[in-house]
Amino acid sequence: MPITFIDIEKQKTWRIGIFYFILLCLYYIVAIAFVQGIFFIFPIFFIKTGSIFIWNNPHTLLIIFIFCVFLSVIHFYFSSFNAVQNVMKNIEATIPDTNDGIHKRFINILNEIQIASGNVKKIQPMVIPSLSMNALAVSDLRGESAVAITEGLLSRLSRQQLEAVLAHESYHIISGDCLEATIATSLFGLYAAMLDKLQSFGEDEKREGGLHPAFIFFWILVKMSYLLNLLISREREYRADAASVRMTRNPVALAEALYLISNNWRGTGTISSGLEMLCVINPKESEIDESEGFWANLISTHPPIKKRIKTLLNMAHLSLSDMEKKINDKHEKAEDIETTENRYYVLDKSNQWQGPYTTSELKEISWISPGTWIKKFSSEDIERASEDDFLNCLFLEHLTSSHSKHISDIKCPLCKQPLLKIPYERTYIYRCHYCRGSLVDNDKIHRILARREQKFNERITALAKAVQLDNQKNLFYRKNNNTKLETRQLIRCPKCQNFMMKRFYSLAYLVEIDRCGICNVTWFESDELEILQCVIENKITANSI
């Protein structure tokens, strides 16, 4: 038979039964522990009924059991009947826009796949607004099902590659193994996803505080979701790959798609950890996924990508290197020998990721500076632009072309770019072109402070007042509470590379400076030098404001 999977679907229902059973047990254990606790605290009220230990009271056990059945049925009903919508809400997916060319193509391809599979089931297309590359499939007990694709995947895969990925995902839905994964996810994994979000909110406030006791139940659910990985086998991914090939008759396209996804950002961070078993490739790069053996087979949800790609390529009698060559050739044609290595995402001023930009495009962008956060196209880490060798060369090139006369051999401690030696108040200071921080020899500070050629605009005056007040408050607070100086990152001295000491200029003039005791130099961050001058010239102290 072509693809009629009704019998497979029947086999899957017992697994869903197991999920319900696990949930029930969980509720029962928690409830018994809770009631037992009450018994211990108020023994007098219950002593008449018999023993203080709950397992000697069959009536109480039964009542708790009925209560738990009731609760877990509600839980099960709400999470598994609306699973599609719940999951979609969690990943913020939306319905594709029919006026958008790329989205329209997505809808078309999904329709094609449905025809290829014999129109068994209606599948709702969804788009995840994320630059990462991943796809996931969900279906629930109401019979609704959806395939969600990230924008990154939609626009970066070719038509056949996308077709292959969609065929893979729709097999998950048609075969019914998506149903079991979705229910597992919505029963347990969604809480993991929620907890992820809560934790990232609370991270700045109190790192050592730990979790609120109310989260303990959620926490147990999260841990349960790891156990569920035991039940969800890797084999289903192989089966879905095979079915995708049967539908599209194009193993190479799927291999290429898997290769592209695995070598790009798979959505770590945007797709929460509880949802990983629904995705085409695990969003988190984990070692256990790439290894084989009994334990790896048991614990992980996805098989090794290399093995999947190899199996697919074997069908087409190709080797991995052939495919890599083909993909790289295409890139070269498209972007004048610019490899994917040299493409960057850049965080712009409104905190939005932009890109990926090629290196030639980066040169044209004026707002990028060494302090800007960037992410390489091929890697997962986010770093400052100054930490990237290639971008540093770019900045240096820019600097030498515009200010070649002033370049000194001292480097800015933040931007790692050469400082410019510029005249200031009839003497010389070193200033960074990008972050506007200044390095001043200690003996020159007094000269600068005494001289009054530099005029301050209103911004500096206002800033000076604000800084004074703020620092005064901090100082006062610190004295009263006896806490240590907050550990802002210490800066290394540009000359001797030792850590500089962070301190106020004086207790009357509360401007923060970094001083190196060995080289006798002081580092002012942007505007700090002007603020200090302004403060001293106008005698702005916190008490006088």
Add this chain to the structure above:
Amino acid sequence: MITSIFIAIVLILIIWVIIIYNNIISLKNQVKSAWSQIDVQLKRRHDLIPNLVSAVKGYMQYERDVLQRVVTARTTAMNTFRMLEKAEKENLLTEALHNLFAVMEKYPVLKSNTNVLELQEELVSTENKIAFSRQFYNDIVANYSTMLESFPNNIVASFFKFEPAEYFRVKETEKIKPEYN
């Protein structure tokens, strides 16, 4: 005793024949519905072609004959109804369309025309749908033929005079995959 065994055997035989008959019928209907699926897509392609031709006509003054081939292939395909013939004519139309797409690649102006791009996307999608539904149809026909020709079934099939279904045959260069992203 013997008579009752004989009756039992006859009953089992009858039930068995009924089961086989029903299986064949259900497959036969699947073949029919798979064919109608192809038909829907073919019809859609016929509807889309005039739009595309009129959209690109202005840009492609020197490719009159390419366009003309598409138009004539469409009309002949639309006017044939017998299955074998229809498959052949539709293949001609597919070929003509591929030719048109290949020529369109030469005109960069067309790539910046959203209307043409949309139409092209629709046509490509329809082409793929035709290919997929034909693939599905052929799979079902294969099942149907296996059902008719395998051993005990063929007796029943020949008794009830089931006719084998036709494959939708195509030439090798099929299922276009243009890339314009």
